Amino acid sequence: MTDATEADLTGGTPRPRPEGEVEKIGDRKLKPATMMMGHGYDPMLSEGALKPPIFLTSTFVFPNAAAGKRHFEGVTGKRPGGAEGLVYSRFNGPNQEILEDRLAVWEEAEDALAFSSGMSAIATLFLSMVKPGDTIVHSGPLYAATETLISRILGRFGVQWLDFPAGATREEIDTVLSKAASGNVALIYLESPANPTNALVDVEAVAASRDAIFTGDNKPPIAIDNTFLGPLWAQPLRQGADIVVYSLTKYAGGHSDLVAGGVLGTKAHINTIRLMRNTIGTICDPNTAWMLLRSLETLELRMSRAGENAAKVCEFLASHPKVEKVGYLGFLERGEDKRQADIYRRHCTGAGSTFSLYLKGGEKEAFAFLDALKIAKLAVSLGGTETLASHPAGMTHLSVAEERKQALGITDNLVRISIGVEDADDLIADFENALKAV
């Protein structure tokens, strides 16, 4: 088989689940942390290997010609039900399918797809949903590369966009969606919490607004980038999102040793996105998928510990005389912003481990602090086992216009911190020591 173009035309569906899959004991539905050890994998199909081997193959052998034809009847939609097995590694492979099954478990999504990076997941989602003249309505700010993708790349193909601030009220969301509704809105795209403002998006309000303004076939799906809090601390499908996007590079991968992405959602949406992934080949490779399977086994352990560490570190930092403010979701309940606190209560089960630290002073003080850290590493990214610290104004957001930086609170005294799974008191000692250098 040299040409798989026909298979590109429809998504196909994943192979049937392995025999004897345990999802329940009596009436008890198993928790994701338990399912991560075995879900979607049958050792007896791999010589009894407890762990899935890494399937390094570009294509899959059909048992006979009729079976091959049957595959393609499924893949091309001649027969309903999709492909019944694996065909070609640009479409899928065993490691990726097990990963997809397990990713879906965390948010009780109908289906999931694995990608070569968070950005390839987002790009594939956009390409599968929009056409020239369509509008993407999005919350702002977004991850910088996502903003570039919408405005500078999709913009070249005639796609338009409108945005509302991440913390917008129902009325503000209504205003923007109503304005957009004069054209064809292909997608509502959210990111919560926004980086580095930490503003939470009211997904319930966005869904209610969408349902009030659009009807029937005109209703655009709501997709949300859940990289910062998911899947442990936020599950936006429950608040009315249709599609969830991940950079699995962050908490899900969790060891700062891989780059990957994921998309979760309803079968219908996932089939549309799969079609695009099959066509352009943005799937993750088997080795990365295998590493992610290992990561998911400890996801709850790692994220819980990082979350507990962050709570302790933020308590310490908030009361330090050289600190102006700590932008940490766990402090919303005691702050003045009742709306954000309300969204937090309705949408989040934890405050995460990535936050904004505003030191008293400016760049000089921030750099002195960063340069004095001994445990925390000076690097961008987040969600790894190790604590990372960076300076958004001088690094990730260096090219952002001065006015917009001010509007987003990206000031020279801002340090972004992602707390890892080290000993919390060691981390506090590191920050206390570094603050002495300020």
Ligand SMILES: *Cc1c(COP(=O)(O)O)cnc(C)c1O
């Ligand atoms: C890192 C990140 C991305 C991009 O993911 P990659 O895996 O680097 O491609 C997208 N969204 C958010 C919120 C991120 O933090």
